[in-house]
């Protein structure tokens with residue numbers, strides 16, 4: 001165990017949308033960068049998870065990137081060019097943002113574990129160790145893919161990959177690809193891959209495509225449902241899973257072309273493909289799991305925040321404050337797991353933590 005810990009009041013873990021927003025508001029409230037707070041991020045460059053998104057995710061097919069506080073996306077990038085790749089445009093925005101506001105971001109540094117001792121948090125990393133009175137966790141989900149292991153998964157001789165490993169469809173040309181999952185990523189990537197090769201789409205439940213327009217009110221109602229869950233200490237479901245999928249022209253075309261001819265979830269994986277409950281089999285070279293992500297919170301395990309419902313009960317104005325230990329805020333989590341949610345959560349967490357710690 002290291003014996004030197006660099007002391008600050010607040011450590012922010014993660015420098016994606018949620019961490020940057022929190023850092024902005026901490027600095028704005030007069031907390032001194034470097035001495036009062038630091039932001040620890042395990043990436044080599046600015047951009048949070050966005051730098052790892054696939055090339056075909058462009059500004060015209062992301063759902064919409066909300067501005068960080070104090071500097072608009074369009075001040076950093078020509079957002080009228082909707083062909084720009086999200087994996088370069090958003091990192092560029094974050095990089096300029098970090099510079100403009102001189103945020104005290106330390107990278108690359110990975111937080112492996114946070115423990116509590118004598119009223120402080122000890123933040124263990126692969127670099128300098130930190131000690132803080134308060135914590136804003138903003139570690140996102142990208143580092144923890146949710147990849148269910150179906151019976152026989154280890155026997156499969158083909159390739160299995162998760163959304164997070166996807167680069168582009170070229171690598172699948174000539175291969176039969178089974179795409180698993182019913183969310184936005186699954187549908188988008190199925191659309192792309194089906195243009196270059198044979199695909200089979202598999203989901204646990206039929207997908208409900210929404211024909212009505214998605215209004216801001218419907219968005220707020222969806223977020224409110226997730227917020228209610230975390231206030232009750234339940235594990236959050238994703239905001240998107242609550243909003244459903246819009247029936248876009250691209251999806252209508254996929255329906256017409258038979259690409260969205262859904263099969264139920266298979267029972268097991270074989271050496272050469274998959275087998276369903278009724279004994280039907282299908283050979284495939286690739287099983288592509290678009291089965292979502294989990295919140296990256298393993299480093300907080302020593303703090304014992306998870307309750308017997310499997311969730312973390314949150315309170316505070318925007319449900320970011322851990323009820324069991326109000327010195328900890330979770331941002332970009334549950335109801336704030338979107339760029340707009342992360343922005344607001346960063347502000348609420350900074351203000352409430354400053355007040356709680358009487359800084």
Ligand code: FAD
Pocket residue numbers: 013014015016017018019040041042043047048049050053062063064065066109110111112138139140141142143185296299331332333336337338339340342
């Ligand atoms: P991230 O951007 O993931 O940032 C977390 C940072 O913490 C990363 O840099 C990570 O490396 C770092 N980190 C993680 N663990 C550690 C550790 N132990 N130690 C140190 N650093 C660590 N939202 C929208 O609003 N609009 C969209 O169009 C949209 N499209 C999306 C498309 C995809 C494919 C996905 C997966 C998500 C999308 N979202 C969208 C959701 C959105 O990306 C996030 O909710 C939002 O960007 C908030 O990011 P964040 O700061 O919580 O996490």
